[in-house]
Amino acid sequence: MQAQDINKLEPSILEAFPPSSVYAAYIYDLESNKVLLSKNSEQLMSPASTLKLLTAVAATRVLGNDFRFKTDIATKHAVHSERILGNLYIRFHGDPTLSSDSLMSLLQGLKQKGVKRVDGDVILVGDDQAPSKAPGWVWDDLGICYAAPVSAFMIDGNCVPAALVPQLATYVGKVVKKRNLPITVNSNATFDKKRQQAFCKLEMTSTYKNYFYLTGCHQGDRSLNLEIAVNNPKQFALDIVRQQLNSLNIKVRGQIRLTDVSPMGLVTIGTVYSPPLSQMVEAVLLESNNLISDGLLKQLGRQLYGGKQSFEKGVAALKRTIQREGIDLSEAVIVDGSGLSRYNLISATQLANVLKLIATRPLYQRILQNLPIAGVSGTLKYRAGFNRETLRHRVQAKTGSMQGMSNFAGFIMNKQGEPTYAFVILENGLSLNGKTTNAATALAKFISKK
Template identity: 50%
Template sequence: MTTLSLSLLVISASAKSNDYLDNIVKVIEPKTSQTAIVVSALGSEERTKSAADNEYRKDAERLFIPASTMKLLTAVAATTSLGRNFRFNTQIDAFVGIQNSRIEGDLFIRFDGDPTLTVSDLRQLFKQLHKQGLKHIDGNVYLVGDQQETLQAPGWVWDDLGICYAAPVSRYILNQNCVKAKLSPTLANNQSKLSLSQFEPVSITNTAVFDKVGDIPFCELSLQRQSNNQFLLSGCHTGQKPLKLAIAISDPALYAKNTVTNMLANLGITIKGKVLLTSKRPANTLLLAEHESKPLSELTDTMLLKSDNLIADSLLKRLGQQIYGVPGSFVNGSAAMKQILTDLGVELDSANIVDGSGLSRYNLLSAEQLSQVLLLIKQHKDLNFLIEQLPVAGYSGTLEYRSGYTTSPLKGAVLAKTGSMMGVANLAGFIKEGGELTKAFVVLENGHSPAVKKNELSPFNVLFLQSMVQP
């Protein structure tokens, strides 16, 4: 973009007419990617009395990959169907209570798909039983979950699957189904040392090296996922500083089974039988201990602020269970979300929804559809709290350090959900001026080449939004 072109962005205007914005877009629109925009005025009757003066639309009906802006739909659907006070509930029960330091028969751990359940939470449940005197289980320990569930949605990119932001979505979740490790260089040579907790029931074979002087032409790490939560780490890493790794497990049920087996042994609780997996939920059992997640209103806060994919897709699956009365899945969860939002007045006939996180490249939404969701959030008092959970430019979440949003005029003036992946740069949210929300906006960009991104003076969404908030 030329200096002359940039100067057009700071032209003052008493009203941002469609002609004004059309001219701005012509100057800043990238030549190599596709874009769509919807801007709607909010607030007083004075600002909304004329739709022509207070609304801007460009390719509003065209379908785009939404990436994490999909989480706006998930937040609205989950709040509407499950309620703000919904909690995931992990329970331990048996047919009889603890007598003479033992349980006669089997013990059941009902995993509930809680995306925030940790190994520490599960240990606290067993410690409750231990304090009640439990030392021996006469039968088996059954981990109750869904043995046939799909762990990833269609359209998830294969090379994302070993990374924790694409961890498998299951009824069995512990520590976000993610293993933390550290890769460190050795002093004597270019070999590396991999360290992780000795209690992690995974196996990682490491052959990676460190390129300390930068003389290897193509240096990158490679993670191969094998069966039974086994991994092979190879390739190289440039530099001499240790590297933190976050590796998504491949088999969450096995991970839970091995974790529980080790935990029982560490707590000194013996079992006559085995730790087994089951889909059966026996009736007429006695509740012995339980752990509840934080309420939905706090889960959506993390989901929107940090763009947490596991929370989003766990909620999606729960929607399928809630609406259809069967084990939740990506398929029935997506259908449920579409039904809920359609009933609320969002027109989704052309949309394609396959997950709740936006990780899938099969998702398709228009700027108009996302705009309808934003207006729904603004207009319904029961959904207003979601606005306060959006990242704020220059201050919080995924907009805290994003280029173009840490300085005036956008700092503090943009509250929005980001949607980013390879080739995708989306933003959907609100503009806040004078302490009041004045506009809802959606700016979508697909086909955003990394080469173009590297050389651009400023992102398209930054330049457009600057034009919206300039005096």
Template identity: 45%
Template sequence: MCVIRHLTRAALLTCFISSPSVAEDYFSNLLSLIKPPHSHTALYAKNLVTDQVVLEENADTLLLPASTQKLLTAVAATAQLGDDFTFNTKLYSRYPIKNGKVTGDLYLKFSGDPTLTTQDLRGLFKKLEDLGISRINGDLYLIGDSNEQLQAPGWVWDDLGICFAAPVSQFVINQNCVHGQLKPLLASNKSQLSFASYLPVKFYNSAIFDKNKQEAFCDLDLKRLGNNQFQLSGCYPGSKNLKLAVAISDPALFASDTLKQIIASSKIKLTGSVRLSNVSPNYANIIVTHSSKALPRLLETMLLKSDNLIADSLLKQIGQSYFKQAGSFKNGSQAMREILTQAGVDLTHAQIVDGSGLSRYNLLSAKQLSQVLGLIYTDKRFMGLLDFLPLSGVSGTLQYKSYFNRKPLVNYVYAKTGSMQGVDNLAGFIKKPYFDDTLFVVLENGQSPLEKKEQIAPFSALFLQSLLDYKPNNDLKTSGTTDSLSH
């Protein structure tokens, strides 16, 4: 048996060349060396020039896709919403503007724009000032669904206070996330929690710092108390400041409190109150509008940064557009399934629950993901998405990913990552000079934390190197390259 202590291309080739089965089954031999023994894996690779499948193993097995799910969202959003789609936040009035006054109520309709910021909202009211409006004789109604489902089924409960799992709502401001810092106090194990004083949230803090790392068990605990109040307790090892990004729990309340602050700091006098409503006004005219960037730019951010809020906000928009009703996780997922099926993707046994891949209920196979990638590569509607994929060692979630920022993979892998606890997936393309464009999917579920810590390189990196090494005639002795993942 050949055992590899240091992973180099030469070491791999020595093992294969010394084996009598080299010519018979290159990948079988290689996978026996590099496949993680305690994980569930699925592989698919296809030469896009010859249209020949290079390898498929467990390609029909359903596994957790994690953020590779966003490939489906990108294709479905492009097909259903179109490149001109934007999220629009609008201010309405039933009454004309006279003498710098709006006589009656004003309506601010939120659209679920995942990129809307406090500054954008201040800009809306600045536009009102520029129109000469100095007074609103009525209430300001914030229009949105305050009762909608904010998290998809299958989201991990202890992720819900973290910003990558921020609530998906028609009311979104600053990604429904607040940022702060936990600092150790001098001559004490106590801590100081600091957030911007103007933020309409409240924190109770009893956390301590284990400065000498003497505690056997030292973990922070964040409890969501409702009404955007939080309790931070527990222990943090070390003595360095800790940056915190906390997802708000009540987006409608956060929007209401934020707009009260914006109105108070503007030059416009509101005689009434800021109120919430689920009903859009009838016979009202749009006064001013804020638009997000167009869909391609949203998808670029979503794929490069693996932005969950953009993905699930778009999912709800897909459902709204497709079924002509208020968007939700349920109708968005169903719409995405039908749109992709119509485009030729066989999702018969798949389970789609959200657009981001956060749900532990999602199930996709490597072959299904390969069909989505095939659409991106061959269908003119979706070809632009390839340019939005992270590029190994250059951009997005592959810029600093271990072993993708060095030879032989750097600059040649365009792919969507998919990572969560126990999951490490990759789906995309190898595009390299003098090498046929190759589509690939690598799914690894049930990853051992210990193996992840001790692994020489990610399984996906090892497999992609094997694709670069592979010759159809298995004439490995003629390989003149020496690039190695262990340099």
């Protein structure tokens, strides 16, 4: 596209955005290495989940595609007469993909070795002194699974699926857990079956012991699916281990307790691993998985700086890695790896520079391959506006959505499936009733005119 053509096209692209929103737009030709469109591209804006592109790049660069988290069990003493003579240690290393089924398989290994009793304590080891929530996470998101706490102890995503079920004889609903996981949920929430109440919403309160109480009302007469984020990951892990040992009929003479330091001289007797980093990054990009993204961020911090895991170390490691790739983040504000924090600020130009890196470096080709495809996969499969023929299969991008935000960072592909243009569209300040198809409209206009 010639410069004079894009100058004519710019007004028609930008008119897709309402005057009430704050937006930035940047389009770059990867073949000619020319900026085709730059509007407000140096302005710092909330990136939401487009920030995950930086996390994916940094994790790939530092940890490598074959990296796996591990969770293991260890002792100082061999199994003797169906007993572990001392303590049993279960060592958690912040695996955000660890499931209760995987943990059970680890403990079943004890049963297969003939263990029926632990004479000492069962000790859960995890470096978990730092906060499990980043600054700027919205408080009313914290009971929902997409904002589950990021901890050394993460089992089943620190999330319990449940449903609020209407009772036949009353308007009061009952919370039914879909899995037998150790949290307590009580409710006096009601169903507004005839939708007659003007003010009707649900509220969840919780205690540090993972006791939850649901109040308020829900409009309608059908069951409502819930995803409840645990409040205390340590307690959740303790209770799951206790539950599983009981189900295996393995007796513990001592306590089931926590520590943050693993003693010297332990012998590992069983290990389970996460999927490789390449698969975890796929979940981060395609599904926009926040827990995995922030779990990887904390692992970055531990890898580069050692010591205890924290968001602060992770962010320092991320910025250091990206800046060593030649991208200046000195003005950016980054406090997590998922983009959940409202404190995050980054410019369209900075995101575009990350996209250029992804498009041109073989190391990052899997990141490009794992981006959602418009109308086909991930968060762009059913995204409003992206199923139109002009964009379907042609756009691959990371989405970033929170209340008042609709962001996209990715590529326009040619017919051979190769990235031709890198683009970033950040739109903040959207009305709750406003359109979220503005970016799709702008991209469709660009593609149709090029």
